[in-house]
Amino acid sequence: MRKVIKVLFTMILMIGSLAGTVSPIFAEDKPAVTVSSSFLYDMVDNLAGDFVTIEMIIPTGEDPHLYEARPQDLQKIKAADLVLYHGLHFEGKMADILEPIGIAVTENFDPSEVGVMDNDSGMAVDPHFWFDIHLYQEATIRASEALIELVPDHKDEILQNLEDYRLKLEDLDKEVKEKIASIPEDSRYLITPHDAFNYFSRAYGIPVRAPQGVTTDSEVSNKDIDDTVDFIVEKQIKAIFAESTTDPARMEKLKEACAAKGFEVEVIRGEGQELFSDSLAPEGQEGDKYIEMVRHNVDLIVDNLK
Structure with missing residues (x-):
């Protein structure tokens, strides 16, 4: 199935090249960011929502581990100036498409932080990093770096948004600890x-x-x-x-x-x-x-x- 997806993606690229453009998906006056999930959509919106147009691949409520790219998804990738995805095998069947052209927000994670004992009694990579708010903060930093590179004229605003969001996440972390305790x-x-x-x-x-x-x-x-x-x-x-x-x-x-x-x-x-x-x-x-x-x-x- 991955080979089929890669062939389809290649065809989309060829069609786009022959036509000059792919169908307009994004607003023409802002750089285009395609993200793999609802988590990253919200992250980018908080960091740079005023400066970029955002499209999402995996619809909310769908299982990302099993999701397979559709033609419209490949168009979103083709039309994007920046592609952000989770990494850590979260996107499963789309990894072959996303890895060569996108930026994983987890790429700077310490490998010792993302291993977990799987039910098969072996060490597995766990992609669900957002349930540790501090790891989620690390991901926002990597996303902000990529966004600043995309829209450098808005560096100061993105850094301020990052700091404002960090403070909200720190408060959330304290709240969670108190409630679970x-x-x-x-x-x-x-x-x-x-x-x-x-x-x-x-x-x-x-x-x-x-x-x-x-x-x-x-x-x-x-x-x-x-x-x-x-x-x-x-x-x-x-x-x-x-x-x-x-x-x-x-x-x-x-x-x-x-x-x-x-x-x-x-x-x-x-x-x-x-x-x-x-x-x-x-x-x-x-x-x-x-x-x-x-x-x-x-x-x-x-x-x-x-």
Whole structure:
């Protein structure tokens, strides 16, 4: 499939070259930035939203681990003056397209900060860095550098926006620590569908378990499910959480398996009651900005585990 995508991308480039331009996607009076995800859309908007036009590839609510580029996405890439993406294998099936032409906001990360033990008992790269607010700040710095290079006349404004955003993120980090600490220690366990919250666990002292690995295209073994069920029952965890980009039926199966062992656990799911992991909320809904998304997740966790 990756070969097919690369061939398609090459064809788009050839067509664009022959025609002189690709269909107008961006505003003509501002440099064009294409980002891979809703997280980066919000990041760029905070840093340089007044100075660039932004297009996003992976729609909000879709699973980025499984997403495959479409012709319109390739046009956005072709038309862009700057392409920003996560890296760390987050974009999965689009990596072959993005890596040669884009800038990964995680490219300066210390490799020791992004490894995690996967369910297959090996070390895996975990792409979900935004759940550690300090790592997210590092990513904003790399994004700001790329944006300043794109629009150097607005360097001072972008640096000021970066500092203003940094202060908001520092306040958010303190808020999260206080709220998570309010959960009694014997109730402070987070169960999610896939292993997206390892950075959150490390930063805020809440153990996390999930039946699936760090990507949603990894296999879920019966042993992983059984181990998660045993953990829930042993720790008497009263609530487990669905995610906005995964099938909640997986958590219902955990609930049924716990009930078979004589323990009742509640699945937190439904509109406005799911954790955001791999995407922000659609525009206009709660959680459509990074800071609001973090608050939504933390409040949902605290309200149901406290």
